[in-house]
Amino acid sequence: MRASLLQIAVDPDETVADRRERVAELVRAERDADLVVLPELWPVGAFAYESFADEAEPLEGPTHEVMSKAARDAGVWLHAGSIVERDPDGPLYNTSLVFSPAGELVSAYRKIHRFGFDKGEAVMMAPGQELATVRLPALTLGLGTCYDLRFPELFRGLVDAGAQAFVVPAGWPERRRAHWTLLARARAVENQAYMLACGTAGTHADVEQAGHSIVVDPWGEVLAEAGAGEETLRVELDPEKVTVTRDQFPALKDRLLGLAPPRTPR
Numbered sequence: 001m002r003a004s005l006l007q008i009a010v011d012p013d014e015t016v017a018d019r020r021e022r023v024a025e026l027v028r029a030e031r032d033a034d035l036v037v038l039p040e041l042w043p044v045g046a047f048a049y050e051s052f053a054d055e056a057e058p059l060e061g062p063t064h065e066v067m068s069k070a071a072r073d074a075g076v077w078l079h080a081g082s083i084v085e086r087d088p089d090g091p092l093y094n095t096s097l098v099f100s101p102a103g104e105l106v107s108a109y110r111k112i113h114r115f116g117f118d119k120g121e122a123v124m125m126a127p128g129q130e131l132a133t134v135r136l137p138a139l140t141l142g143l144g145t146c147y148d149l150r151f152p153e154l155f156r157g158l159v160d161a162g163a164q165a166f167v168v169p170a171g172w173p174e175r176r177r178a179h180w181t182l183l184a185r186a187r188a189v190e191n192q193a194y195m196l197a198c199g200t201a202g203t204h205a206d207v208e209q210a211g212h213s214i215v216v217d218p219w220g221e222v223l224a225e226a227g228a229g230e231e232t233l234r235v236e237l238d239p240e241k242v243t244v245t246r247d248q249f250p251a252l253k254d255r256l257l258g259l260a261p262p263r264t265p266r
């Protein structure tokens with residue numbers, strides 16, 4: 001199964017509409033792939049908090065329209081990264097869209113862990129409440145978004161729901177690049193699953209982006225890693241490798257659940 005990760009540069013001098021069209025062309029160029037992946041909030045920029053309200057769109061808004069068509073034109077499964085979604089009831093969400101090769105929206109994952117502590121996304125957006133998996137013909141994907149990478153229980157939940165590969169769009173800062181690479185590999189190793197982590201490039205809202213999108217196999221080997229600039233990573237995934245890794249080193253079967261809490265110290 002061939003996957004392409006498009007590490008998009010978010011340049012504040014490019015309009016959101018222009019970037020949508022440019023990225024759609026990049027998706028169409030990947031017609032040899034089975035799965036194409038885009039980063040988190042690439043239309044607006046993950047740290048461009050002041051633009052979130054203005055650029056918010058309904059689920060079936062402009063990004064949906066352009067990306068649905070791009071998926072259909074290329075005939076690929078498309079994880080179109082995330083958008084600032086405005087729910088009809090009011091709240092904003094950081095929502096990832098996944099399209100089938102026919103251009104149908106097959107999953108909309110609302111980011112569960114919002115980044116920013118007491119500001120930015122954490123106060124401007126509502127949290128998602130549901131895990132999301134997508135069954136492709138060859139592999140089941142489990143979805144996470146950026147800061148979610150720091151919460152191993154989310155990925156374990158996805159494994160329990162059948163995930164064999166994780167797709168994590170991100171807008172991760174250069175300042176914490178070491179965490180990004182380490183966490184992507186850790187989530188792959190501990191869950192014996194592929195990790196496809198796709199970040200943004202460039203600098204927006206004064207935050208330099210790490211780039212360094214990365215694909216890790218179920219044994220923890222790095223199959224491909226991007227540099228800092230806009231770049232496309234193309235990798236071959238072998239679904240059998242997940243089964244073989246889990247069969248030959250069955251650590252997931254040794255999980256002990258429901259452990260007793262520590263006794264109160266005397």
Ligand SMILES: NC(=O)CCC(=O)C(=O)O
Pocket residue numbers: 040046114115145146147148150170171172173176179
């Ligand atoms: N957009 C994000 O979720 C950023 C996460 C981040 O910078 C971090 O976890 O560190």
